[in-house]
Amino acid sequence: MMGIRAQQKEKTRRALVDAAFNQLSAERSFSSLSLREVAREAKIAPTSFYRHFKDMNELGLTMVDEGGLTLRQMMRKGRQRAEAGGSVIRISVDTFMEVLESNPNVFRILLHERSGTSAPFRAAVAREIEHFISELAHYTEATAKRSPELARAQAEALVTLVFNAGAAALDMKRVDRKVLADRLVIQLRMVAKGAEALQHKMENR
Amino acid sequence: MMGIRAQQKEKTRRALVDAAFNQLSAERSFSSLSLREVAREAKIAPTSFYRHFKDMNELGLTMVDEGGLTLRQMMRKGRQRAEAGGSVIRISVDTFMEVLESNPNVFRILLHERSGTSAPFRAAVAREIEHFISELAHYTEATAKRSPELARAQAEALVTLVFNAGAAALDMKRVDRKVLADRLVIQLRMVAKGAEALQHKMENR
DNA sequence: TAAATTAGCTTACAGATGTACGCTCAACTT
DNA sequence: AAGTTGAGCGTACATCTGTAAGCTAATTTA
Numbered sequence: 260m261m262g263i264r265a266q267q268k269e270k271t272r273r274a275l276v277d278a279a280f281n282q283l284s285a286e287r288s289f290s291s292l293s294l295r296e297v298a299r300e301a302k303i304a305p306t307s308f309y310r311h312f313k314d315m316n317e318l319g320l321t322m323v324d325e326g327g328l329t330l331r332q333m334m335r336k337g338r339q340r341a342e343a344g345g346s347v348i349r350i351s352v353d354t355f356m357e358v359l360e361s362n363p364n365v366f367r368i369l370l371h372e373r374s375g376t377s378a379p380f381r382a383a384v385a386r387e388i389e390h391f392i393s394e395l396a397h398y399t400e401a402t403a404k405r406s407p408e409l410a411r412a413q414a415e416a417l418v419t420l421v422f423n424a425g426a427a428a429l430d431m432k433r434v435d436r437k438v439l440a441d442r443l444v445i446q447l448r449m450v451a452k453g454a455e456a457l458q459h460k461m462e463n464r
Numbered sequence: 465m466m467g468i469r470a471q472q473k474e475k476t477r478r479a480l481v482d483a484a485f486n487q488l489s490a491e492r493s494f495s496s497l498s499l500r501e502v503a504r505e506a507k508i509a510p511t512s513f514y515r516h517f518k519d520m521n522e523l524g525l526t527m528v529d530e531g532g533l534t535l536r537q538m539m540r541k542g543r544q545r546a547e548a549g550g551s552v553i554r555i556s557v558d559t560f561m562e563v564l565e566s567n568p569n570v571f572r573i574l575l576h577e578r579s580g581t582s583a584p585f586r587a588a589v590a591r592e593i594e595h596f597i598s599e600l601a602h603y604t605e606a607t608a609k610r611s612p613e614l615a616r617a618q619a620e621a622l623v624t625l626v627f628n629a630g631a632a633a634l635d636m637k638r639v640d641r642k643v644l645a646d647r648l649v650i651q652l653r654m655v656a657k658g659a660e661a662l663q664h665k666m667e668n669r
Numbered sequence: 670t671a672a673a674t675t676a677g678c679t680t681a682c683a684g685a686t687g688t689a690c691g692c693t694c695a696a697c698t699t
Numbered sequence: 700a701a702g703t704t705g706a707g708c709g710t711a712c713a714t715c716t717g718t719a720a721g722c723t724a725a726t727t728t729a
Contacts, residue, residue, distance in 0.1 A: 453658030
């Protein structure tokens with residue numbers, strides 16, 4: 260049971276994280292936020308920030324962690340829907356786009372800091388995305404009987420295409436996003452078909 | 465013939481551009497550079513900067529333009545080599561990695577600002593990359609008899625995979641870059657094979 | 670040769686930033 | 700009940716930023 264004090268602290272901490280998320284946009288990256296701006300938005304004095312985070316970096320890593328959580332929830336959602344049958348690729352893309360749309364800023368920090376200038380950030384994002392890749396590789400290895408190397412290469416390619424499309428989709432209107440999603444589906448099918456072909460080629464010699 | 469005055473001005477302008485390029489690194493993006501830093505590196509007074517560029521943004525766009533130039537030179541180089549025969553994919557990847565290695569900071573600004581926070585920057589980079597895509601799509605349409613839509617999707621996928629690998633390769637040691645390049649070749653083959661398969665599927669109905 | 674132009678400089682200023690220090694007072698511990 | 704802890708605050712400071720204003724001296728133009 261949390262004391263009234265710890266409760267209030269948690270609330271302020273959340274306010275800080277939310278303030279940071281809310282300031283993100285197409286034209287505002289995390290690294291361009293200042294400690295004072297975040298504190299202002301969260302309605303606390305700049306110096307009070309330090310009661311919750313050592314510095315902005317620590318705040319950012321917390322946000323990336325939350326991003327990872329969103330990613331994993333997305334995977335679960337996709338799996339559930341896929342069990343009901345239908346094209347796995349189509350279902351996955353639709354799920355991705357839905358989650359992207361309802362958590363744009365979560366994806367913003369992931370997609371931006373993935374190639375950002377802070378090594379710890381890049382590592383943290385890479386770790387989260389690695390989940391995706393290895394899970395997908397494992398799945399393909401099992402259901403499509405791919406060799407481990409091929410499965411890995413395939414999974415990486417799929418994830419690369421999906422995340423890249425995600426980055427582009429972030430600042431699009433719904434109509435354009437639809438076009439993008441359709442094209443993405445085609446590209447993913449290319450990779451899947453191609454991996455299959457390469458697999459057969461390897462087996463027949 | 466350039467007057468002694470215009471000559472000196474051009475020299476200083478180059479010093480500014482070079483100073484900016486030299487300050488780029490894995491942990492330093494263009495948007496994190498300040499006007500004063502660049503001026504300092506170029507050994508001119510901060511206020512003299514304005515004799516050459518309206519602001520940092522203008523400098524950055526100039527740098528992106530130079531990046532586009534590098535990209536086009538790369539394409540020419542790749543085409544020349546490919547004419548001598550061999551795997552087009554392998555040759556292209558090797559050429560890309562070579563050019564990347566000898567112009568890391570040119571690629572840094574392209575790869576970073578592609579998903580950066582400045583709309584003009586994003587547009588400028590997108591324009592340069594679009595050259596790549598449409599040229600590639602046209603080539604595939606002609607030589608592999610792809611439908612325009614499929615050729616476009618395929619070209620986009622290829623370029624996405626290449627640039628993504630490029631971003632990852634930037635901060636790698638030579639050995640790891642080799643592994644990455646090999647995997648990239650496999651992924652590109654997947655896309656090519658898969659596009660072929662999709663094309664046949666469409667034709668047979 | 671005289672006048673006009675201009676690249677680069679120095680000085681100056683207002684605003685923003687991160688953070689050190691010390692206070693208060695509500696909440697918790699003993 | 701008395702004492703301790705700690706979240707949040709206000710003040711303060713050194714540092715950095717972009718850029719305005721005006722000067723100098725070399726080059727260019729007339």
